[in-house]
Amino acid sequence: MPQTTPVIALHGGAGTILKSNMTPELEAAYHAALRTCLEAGLAVLRNGGTSLDAVTASVVELEDNPLFNAGRGAVYTTDATHEMDAAIMNGATRDCGAISGICGPRHPILAARAVMEKTEHVFLAGDGARRFCETADLEMQDAEWFGTEQRLKALKAEMERRRSGLADDGDPARKHGTVGAVALDRFGHLAAATSTGGMTAKTPGRVGDSPVIGAGTWADDATAAISATGHGEYFIRQVVGHEIDARMRWAGQDLGTASGSVVSELGVMGGSGGLICVDAKGNIALPFNSPGMYRAWCGKDGVVHTAIYRD
Amino acid sequence: MPQTTPVIALHGGAGTILKSNMTPELEAAYHAALRTCLEAGLAVLRNGGTSLDAVTASVVELEDNPLFNAGRGAVYTTDATHEMDAAIMNGATRDCGAISGICGPRHPILAARAVMEKTEHVFLAGDGARRFCETADLEMQDAEWFGTEQRLKALKAEMERRRSGLADDGDPARKHGTVGAVALDRFGHLAAATSTGGMTAKTPGRVGDSPVIGAGTWADDATAAISATGHGEYFIRQVVGHEIDARMRWAGQDLGTASGSVVSELGVMGGSGGLICVDAKGNIALPFNSPGMYRAWCGKDGVVHTAIYRD
Numbered sequence: 172m173p174q175t176t177p178v179i180a181l182h183g184g185a186g187t188i189l190k191s192n193m194t195p196e197l198e199a200a201y202h203a204a205l206r207t208c209l210e211a212g213l214a215v216l217r218n219g220g221t222s223l224d225a226v227t228a229s230v231v232e233l234e235d236n237p238l239f240n241a242g243r244g245a246v247y248t249t250d251a252t253h254e255m256d257a258a259i260m261n262g263a264t265r266d267c268g269a270i271s272g273i274c275g276p277r278h279p280i281l282a283a284r285a286v287m288e289k290t291e292h293v294f295l296a297g298d299g300a301r302r303f304c305e306t307a308d309l310e311m312q313d314a315e316w317f318g319t320e321q322r323l324k325a326l327k328a329e330m331e332r333r334r335s336g337l338a339d340d341g342d343p344a345r346k347h348g349t350v351g352a353v354a355l356d357r358f359g360h361l362a363a364a365t366s367t368g369g370m371t372a373k374t375p376g377r378v379g380d381s382p383v384i385g386a387g388t389w390a391d392d393a394t395a396a397i398s399a400t401g402h403g404e405y406f407i408r409q410v411v412g413h414e415i416d417a418r419m420r421w422a423g424q425d426l427g428t429a430s431g432s433v434v435s436e437l438g439v440m441g442g443s444g445g446l447i448c449v450d451a452k453g454n455i456a457l458p459f460n461s462p463g464m465y466r467a468w469c470g471k472d473g474v475v476h477t478a479i480y481r482d
Numbered sequence: 483m484p485q486t487t488p489v490i491a492l493h494g495g496a497g498t499i500l501k502s503n504m505t506p507e508l509e510a511a512y513h514a515a516l517r518t519c520l521e522a523g524l525a526v527l528r529n530g531g532t533s534l535d536a537v538t539a540s541v542v543e544l545e546d547n548p549l550f551n552a553g554r555g556a557v558y559t560t561d562a563t564h565e566m567d568a569a570i571m572n573g574a575t576r577d578c579g580a581i582s583g584i585c586g587p588r589h590p591i592l593a594a595r596a597v598m599e600k601t602e603h604v605f606l607a608g609d610g611a612r613r614f615c616e617t618a619d620l621e622m623q624d625a626e627w628f629g630t631e632q633r634l635k636a637l638k639a640e641m642e643r644r645r646s647g648l649a650d651d652g653d654p655a656r657k658h659g660t661v662g663a664v665a666l667d668r669f670g671h672l673a674a675a676t677s678t679g680g681m682t683a684k685t686p687g688r689v690g691d692s693p694v695i696g697a698g699t700w701a702d703d704a705t706a707a708i709s710a711t712g713h714g715e716y717f718i719r720q721v722v723g724h725e726i727d728a729r730m731r732w733a734g735q736d737l738g739t740a741s742g743s744v745v746s747e748l749g750v751m752g753g754s755g756g757l758i759c760v761d762a763k764g765n766i767a768l769p770f771n772s773p774g775m776y777r778a779w780c781g782k783d784g785v786v787h788t789a790i791y792r793d
Contacts, residue, residue: 248610254610265719265720266719267718267719269689271607271608271689272607272608272609272610290685291715292684292685292688292689292715293715293718293719294688294689294690294694294718295685295687295688295689296582296583296607296608296687296689297582297583297607297608297609297610297611297687298583298608298609298686298687299559299565299583299608299685299686299687299688300608300687301687302686302687303685303687373603374601374603374606374610374614375609375610375613376606376607376608376609376610376611376612376613376614377603377605377606377610378580378582378603378605378606378607379605383605383694383695383696384694384697384718384719384721385694385696385697385718385721385724386695386696404602404603404604407578407604407605407695407696408576408577408578408604408695409576410695410696410721410724413696413721413724413725413728414724414728417724417725417728417731417732418732420728420732421728421729421731421732421733422732422733
């Protein structure tokens with residue numbers, strides 16, 4: 172069996188805090204969190220585990236950290252509820268699982284994985300999805316467990332802004348945050364996982380790109396594993412993940428060219444955000460058109476990197 | 483403005499009744515229904531209307547006809563409820579709207595169109611989607627209105643089969659039915675619409691390919707308008723609509739080659755079904771790998787055709 176050097180990358184959302192609002196302490200906390208979450212997946216890979224288990228491990232850590240908009244720390248809908256979405260895809264088989272509109276499982280990514288592994292379906296949403304979670308042997312938490320002071324403040328500020336008719340302050344942190352991971356394991360297999368609380372003050376029932384296979388989440392050993400973060404409606408209309416796949420497969424583009432051009436075109440349309448991707452050779456690309464994207468990666472050189480803004 | 487000859491095609495699902503169970507009376511009823519539904523959209527086009535209005539008009543007719551699994555005549559979930567999905571896409575702008583898991587609007591396709599036209603979102607599911615429908619000025623019906631004796635019988639037979647552990651009888655009519663329409667208007671614009679009750683005895687909350695933009699529904703003036711019908715999980719994993727688009731755009735394939743090869747590859751994977759598509763030159767392709775697909779079309783020659791089996 173060929174031994175590939177394992178590679179992993181993750182994002183904590185393209186909706187970074189405006190640089191003007193960032194403090195050195197908070198910035199350090201983000202870098203430390205990104206490193207910890209990356210190392211969770213990296214440890215799986217270095218112990219000979221699969222890319223599927225590695226992206227799961229990293230997203231589980233990201234979901235538990237209230238700094239990121241997924242799992243604990245998920246944003247609120249206009250009803251002040253949480254509705255979480257997640258998806259996972261195995262590049263070796265194109266098996267996938269997605270779930271939308273749930274609040275219950277501590278780890279929505281494990282709910283998505285249960286859809287993939289325990290049902291004949293690939294996508295469950297709403298009430299039925301919540302009922303499935305109760306039978307899927309997942310750790311459950313009360314709605315309060317997911318909430319944080321900071322997210323509630325963001326909801327109130329956004330509702331107040333809408334009531335008063337004030338212009339958007341352009342803070343991307345309120346608009347979109349998502350977490351995700353992509354990995355290549357030593358067996359040459361790719362996997363991708365994405366999890367999110369959605370947009371602050373979203374309409375209940377809104378499905379973003381994260382659980383839409385081909386849009387926010389995609390993996391195929393023949394091309395790449397991709398996890399996106401951004402203004403989901405644009406990412407759905409561009410079928411972002413599958414579009415990168417298609418440019419690699421049908422136009423012979425490399426990972427950097429395909430992913431970079433797709434993210435640029437999103438920007439031209441008004442779709443802000445970014446994505447992380449890795450191909451079967453272990454190349455990594457982390458393009459974004461927003462002011463920043465929380466991200467961490469460990470490529471073929473084996474060195475862990477973390478970054479927030481463009482530099 | 484260039485005047486293109488308008489073209490339209492529709493399907494009433496690839497889950498046709500087994501030829502052995504078909505009677506001459508029922509077959510005649512299907513052909514008549516397919517013609518009526520096609521003519522609804524064709525009239526819009528011939529009166530100078532848009533492809534978006536034409537596919538809406540045809541799908542509205544298909545939804546009202548209990549012969550087809552969408553709107554009235556939708557199949558039942560394991561809970562003996564209806565959960566309907568629909569999506570619509572405008573090839574001129576890539577605007578789109580999708581809805582999943584609803585029971586209320588007489589015409590789910592109008593609910594999908596309302597998501598596109600009245601919200602900043604593209605996809606709503608579950609409770610939130612149902613609540614949106616109540617505010618969207620749509621004609622609503624009680625759950626009983628959608629039910630038919632025949633669909634209830636199909637649910638009971640399937641539940642009985644599962645209880646008794648009998649093998650599947652291979653009747654595709656129980657597995658998947660969907661309706662959809664694609665059109666090219668005189669302005670050269672494409673549109674696609676899809677609506678479905680899903681699979682008989684599906685898990686509540688299951689989302690199939692119909693409302694997944696890029697999978698069961700796709701339209702882009704640069705390539706084609708596509709509406710799929712079949713075993714949705716496979717169609718999601720292959721991102722069927724967008725894959726045909728990608729082969730046309732990036733590999734220079736024509737509509738027939740791209741759609742035919744995608745449907746063949748689905749068959750190899752075990753994904754039964756088919757799709758209807760039209761390109762910006764007015765070419766139509768109606769490939770399927772199942773025993774039949776209810777379909778009707780009117781191409782550049784202006785003649786209405788209807789068909790069920792491979793004949």
